[in-house]
Amino acid sequence: xxxxxxxxxxxxxxxxxxxxxxxxxxxxxxxxxxxxxxxxxxxxxxxxxxxxxxxxxxxxxxxxxxxxxxxxxxxxxxxxxxxxxxxxxxxxxxxxxxxxxxxxxxxxxxxxxxxxxxxxxxxxxxxxxxxxxxxxxxxxxxxxxxxxxxxxxxxxxxxxxxxxxxxxxxxxxxxxxxxxxxxxxxxxxxxxxxxxxxxxxxxxxxxxxxxxxxxxxxxxxxxxxxxxxxxxxxxxxxxxxxxxxxxxxxxxxxxxxxxxxx
Amino acid sequence: xxxxxxxxxxxxxxxxxxxxxxxxxxxxxxxxxxxxxxxxxxxxxxxxxxxxxxxxxxxxxxxxxxxxxxxxxxxxxxxxxxxxxxxxxxxxxxxxxxxxxxxxxxxxxxxxxxxxxxxxxxxxxxxxxxxxxxxxxxxxxxxxxxxxxxxxxxxxxxxxxxxxxxxxxxxxxxxxxxxxxxxxxxxxxxxxxxxxxxxxxxxxxxxxxxxxxxxxxxxxxxxxxxxxxxxxxxxxxxxxxxxxxxxxxxxxxxxxxxxxxxxxxxxxxxxxxxxxxxxxxxxxxxxxxxxxxxxxxxxxxxxxxxxxxxxxxxxxxxxxxxxxxx
Numbered sequence: 001x002x003x004x005x006x007x008x009x010x011x012x013x014x015x016x017x018x019x020x021x022x023x024x025x026x027x028x029x030x031x032x033x034x035x036x037x038x039x040x041x042x043x044x045x046x047x048x049x050x051x052x053x054x055x056x057x058x059x060x061x062x063x064x065x066x067x068x069x070x071x072x073x074x075x076x077x078x079x080x081x082x083x084x085x086x087x088x089x090x091x092x093x094x095x096x097x098x099x100x101x102x103x104x105x106x107x108x109x110x111x112x113x114x115x116x117x118x119x120x121x122x123x124x125x126x127x128x129x130x131x132x133x134x135x136x137x138x139x140x141x142x143x144x145x146x147x148x149x150x151x152x153x154x155x156x157x158x159x160x161x162x163x164x165x166x167x168x169x170x171x172x173x174x175x176x177x178x179x180x181x182x183x184x185x186x187x188x189x190x191x192x193x194x195x196x197x198x199x200x201x202x203x204x205x206x207x208x209x210x211x212x213x214x215x216x217x218x219x220x221x222x223x224x225x226x227x228x229x230x231x232x233x234x235x236x237x238x239x240x241x242x243x244x245x246x247x248x249x250x251x252x253x254x255x256x257x258x259x260x261x262x
Numbered sequence: 263x264x265x266x267x268x269x270x271x272x273x274x275x276x277x278x279x280x281x282x283x284x285x286x287x288x289x290x291x292x293x294x295x296x297x298x299x300x301x302x303x304x305x306x307x308x309x310x311x312x313x314x315x316x317x318x319x320x321x322x323x324x325x326x327x328x329x330x331x332x333x334x335x336x337x338x339x340x341x342x343x344x345x346x347x348x349x350x351x352x353x354x355x356x357x358x359x360x361x362x363x364x365x366x367x368x369x370x371x372x373x374x375x376x377x378x379x380x381x382x383x384x385x386x387x388x389x390x391x392x393x394x395x396x397x398x399x400x401x402x403x404x405x406x407x408x409x410x411x412x413x414x415x416x417x418x419x420x421x422x423x424x425x426x427x428x429x430x431x432x433x434x435x436x437x438x439x440x441x442x443x444x445x446x447x448x449x450x451x452x453x454x455x456x457x458x459x460x461x462x463x464x465x466x467x468x469x470x471x472x473x474x475x476x477x478x479x480x481x482x483x484x485x486x487x488x489x490x491x492x493x494x495x496x497x498x499x500x501x502x503x504x505x506x507x508x509x510x511x512x513x514x515x516x517x518x519x520x521x522x523x524x525x526x527x528x529x530x531x532x533x534x535x536x537x538x539x540x541x542x543x544x545x546x547x548x549x550x551x552x553x554x555x556x557x558x559x560x561x562x563x564x565x566x567x568x569x570x571x572x573x574x575x576x577x578x579x580x581x582x583x584x585x586x587x588x
Contacts, residue, residue, distance in 0.1 A: 078314035154312055156295045158375075166375050168292050172301035172312065194293035195315035 048114045049226045055248035057225060058255050060218045061234055063100045065262040067092035073198045080153040081130035081196060089198070090135055091238055099218025100260060102136040103236050104188065104204045106211035107222070108243065110230035116208045118142040122179065125191070125201060127155045127171070132191060132201035136237065138211035139203055141185050147171075147178045154195055161189040164205065168194075188235060202237055227252075234258040264340055268399035271333045272548075275395045278330045279388055279544045281323040283537030286385075286444060290316030291376050297369040300324070327365060334361045334391075337398065350401055357394040364391055378445045385441035389434060389547055396548040400555055401562075409559055410504040418560075419498065425491040426554040432487055433547045436480035439473065440543060448474045449536070455527045481520055484546070488516045491553065504556050512549045519546055 070088035075081040093101035122144035126133045130151060139145055147157050149171035157178060158168040163186040169178045182189065182205040193199035204211055212220040222232075229247045239260045246254050285291050293316030294300050300308040300321055305328065313321055334357050341354035367384040374380060400406055443449055451470035458464040458478075464471050495502070495509035522539040529535050 077316075077318070080314070153314060154301060154317065156293060158292055158295070160375070168295040168375060170295040170301045172303075193315075194290060195317055197289060197316065 045117050053250040054224045056253045057222045059257045061100045061103045061214045061258045062098040063094050063260045101216050103214040103234050104136050105220045105234050108231045108233040122146040126150050136202050136213050141205050141207050145180045149176045155193050159191050161186050265402040268402050271337050272395040272399045274330045275392045278326045280541040281326050283540030285319045285323045287533035287536040288319050290319040293317050294320045297372045331361050334358050360391045381445040382441045386438050389437050392544050393551050426557040429487045429550045430554050432484050433550050436484050437543050439477050439480050443473045443477050449531050455524045488512050508549050508553045515546045
């Protein structure tokens with residue numbers, strides 16, 4: 001009987017050991033997150049663009065087809081947000097004429113090895129009315145992003161990039177600010193608030209300043225482009241990317257439009 | 263009294279697992295970015311009026327976890343002071359170490375943005391903590407002390423030993439696969455049930471579909487093994503109340519669990535259904551552990567007067583309070 005008892009306990013001990021070893025292996029495999037990107041500020045440089053010869057790209061983005069109707073967001077999880085009044089989903093911001101808002105337009109290719117100065121003015125992302133303002137925007141790698149909480153409730157600012165460093169900061173009080181600098185170009189980096197699961201924003205991180213976001217009438221303008229041939233991309237959070245190729249002559253204004261279909 | 267306290271601890275652990283299920287099911291795991299503090303507040307002084315949105319689930323989970331940790335600490339001390347069997351005292355220490363490790367894993371997974379391996383480890387270790395607390399509750403019971411009033415230990419039945427031991431391993435593996443599916447977002451990788459994309463086998467495969475399908479195959483294996491064990495108990499050990507009752511409970515729980523799993527898919531992962539699926543799976547596991555421990559009861563030291571109790575204590579001192587039969 002003693003031999004049986006010892007054998008069974010030995011089997012049980014081995015089983016427990018295997019379970020704990022498997023757990024530790026899982027933890028070990030998970031190590032490696034949380035690395036910090038180097039954040040050393042680059043040396044200032046002058047713009048390589050001759051302002052007298054620079055051109056401009058303008059255009060309009062439209063949507064063909066009928067998008068899903070904007071739905072009322074259930075914000076009962078936070079009384080503060082609920083008391084602000086009804087809010088609707090902003091995935092498809094489409095006018096009656098089909099103009100599509102919140103499309104990120106940027107130069108994807110064609111700038112070669114040009115390097116551009118990093119703006120000293122920070123870009124602002126605000127949490128206001130239990131939503132991100134703006135929802136879609138661009139920034140230059142190395143440029144400061146100031147994230148504010150203008151709401152009298154808690155938000156967490158959770159950016160989940162693939163190339164840059166992920167971060168998740170709590171802003172428990174109204175008026176709090178967090179400054180972040182993305183170091184690597186990446187289109188797009190998603191933001192979300194895990195407290196309020198309807199809050200989403202996207203930022204396009206570029207190594208140049210040539211980007212825009214469509215307005216309510218679907219229009220956009222990218223100024224100051226040096227003469228050349230460029231691939232312009234339009235990105236929408238649900239509809240994905242569309243690209244166009246344009247050639248800019250000195251001081252010229254080129255019009256190009258994008259039409260998403262669904 | 264110790265036995266009743268151990269039941270309280272085990273029950274609290276089940277509640278904790280349900281609360282943890284709610285955190286994942288609602289996607290609230292990162293709604294509190296810091297740990298062990300909450301938005302800079304000491305955990306227990308975080309204002310109630312600030313528990314909004316996802317914070318309600320994550321912070322409540324942390325509070326329950328802290329409470330369970332404290333209950334297990336008290337249990338370990340209590341066992342140290344009052345339990346004559348050395349291996350049961352050690353079980354208390356192991357439970358304490360496991361719940362501390364579990365808390366640390368919970369913190370790490372938040373600070374590292376929910377890496378899948380750590381989150382899966384957190385979910386898997388939770389099941390071990392639950393098994394330990396239920397085991398402590400079982401072995402401190404009067405029924406365990408009396409060896410369930412039988413002189414014919416079920417451990418003589420080789421088929422039942424294999425079925426009981428095998429079921430524990432199978433259910434635990436199934437839960438780990440479920441945790442992988444859950445933490446890789448593959449819960450709806452196969453969107454229909456009982457078929458997979460309208461067929462018996464998925465017509466296309468990727469990692470998400472594979473882990474989801476493995477979980478379904480695991481459910482089938484667990485169900486068949488539970489049926490075999492339950493059927494064997496009812497056919498050959500019907501008179502053994504301590505086996506018959508958990509065997510029937512096991513069959514009911516497995517049926518409920520399969521139903522919940524199906525409804526989780528069909529409801530598009532409704533967070534309540536999803537969380538009930540998590541905690542019912544844990545209950546299936548501990549029920550199979552209880553059956554296995556009772557099947558192997560005759561091999562435990564005190565049954566043969568073999569316990570090498572430390573601190574001068576002997577088996578003679580091992581006499582659980584009356585009325586604590588379980």
